[in-house]
Amino acid sequence: MKKIIVPVDFSKHSEDALKTAAFIAKKQNAEIIAVHMLELSNAIISQSESYSQQEAVFYLKLAEKKFIEFLNKEYLKEIKVTPIIKHYKIFSELNALAKEENAELIVMGSHGIGGLKEIFVGSNTEKVVRNSSVPVLVTKDTPILSNLENAVFACDFTNEDIKPYQEAKKLLSKLGCKLHLLHVNTPYGRFKSTKETQKKVVNFLTKANETLETLHQVQHISDYTVESGILEYANQHNMDLIVIATHGRKGLSHFFEGSISEDIANHANLPVMTFKI
Incomplete structure (x- = not known):
């Protein structure tokens, strides 16, 4: 296994996925491609072109800064991590990225108190699962930090x-x-x-x-x-x-x-x- 993709939204769930990917990456000597989907509001898009571009750049720079801080983790120190920011929340792009990078796995964290409930009722995870031709590993509540047997x-x-x-x-x-x-x-x-x-x-x-x-x-x-x-x-x-x-x-x-x-x-x-x- 050479590359693992991890969608990141800065939540505890995405950090659980990141920890899981890091555990697998160390075992497989693999690279992690961390992807943040930046969604700009319709209000920004509908503004005048010059102002809209300036505000879009502002939010992009803000996301980049937050992304770098989020990835500054001790458990990632020995792993090659490539951060990528996508400008829209089109989750089919993850599948295209996985194919482009020849990634073998996408790792995501679950949301919701009810466990993986949201996976199949319209959540981001569900969208990734339905669009992905690459296997998707969804963690539950806690990261995977020991060998799957x-x-x-x-x-x-x-x-x-x-x-x-x-x-x-x-x-x-x-x-x-x-x-x-x-x-x-x-x-x-x-x-x-x-x-x-x-x-x-x-x-x-x-x-x-x-x-x-x-x-x-x-x-x-x-x-x-x-x-x-x-x-x-x-x-x-x-x-x-x-x-x-x-x-x-x-x-x-x-x-x-x-x-x-x-x-x-x-x-x-x-x-x-x-x-x-």
């Missing part, structure tokens, strides 16, 4: 799940984190017999170029809802991370349609990492 990737074992699974496994292996595949069987809608489930899993793992050993490691759990099954498994097995596949702008993965991802995000006491299908 185990992550759970729950899916319906369809062909669409193969690519995000492979990407998640590859990235997490760099972080020394083992990815556990999980299938949640519910009595409603998507219920499948053991035979049907095994057939899907075998087909999935074959196309994903996995071994027979991986087949035996796939975990199966039954619960009344997918989200409760994932959270129960994560808690019982001391998972460090929940991994979710998303469709980006088209919404969340078919497996996580409706309120499932929101419920997982709201009730999980774990960081969440997303991979685009």
Whole structure:
């Protein structure tokens, strides 16, 4: 891993993300690209051109000063940090920047007392997740300052799940984190017999170029809802991370349609990492 992007808004949550990125960067000898999205008000934009330009420059200089002060942290001393200020809050720009810089990860902090609630209801984090073709790691309440050892990737074992699974496994292996595949069987809608489930899993793992050993490691759990099954498994097995596949702008993965991802995000006491299908 060479580059990690961290959006910064000077809040505690963005500092938690910065600390997390710093921890990963030190392990991977990676560079951090810190990005501040500077939003100028319509009042400034609607003013006369010369005055508007002067005021815009003033706010830009103010943001630059605050940015430098914010990045003056002891835990960043041994890391290459590149600060970038974007002039508008267009969060799709982060994806373009990630592609331009060949970054492998975006790290963001969560907002809201309810946990990651705002991720999927219009927050900045949600906008980044939906626009990003790069994996997004969202920290929960506190920064990640110790090694991630185990992550759970729950899916319906369809062909669409193969690519995000492979990407998640590859990235997490760099972080020394083992990815556990999980299938949640519910009595409603998507219920499948053991035979049907095994057939899907075998087909999935074959196309994903996995071994027979991986087949035996796939975990199966039954619960009344997918989200409760994932959270129960994560808690019982001391998972460090929940991994979710998303469709980006088209919404969340078919497996996580409706309120499932929101419920997982709201009730999980774990960081969440997303991979685009």
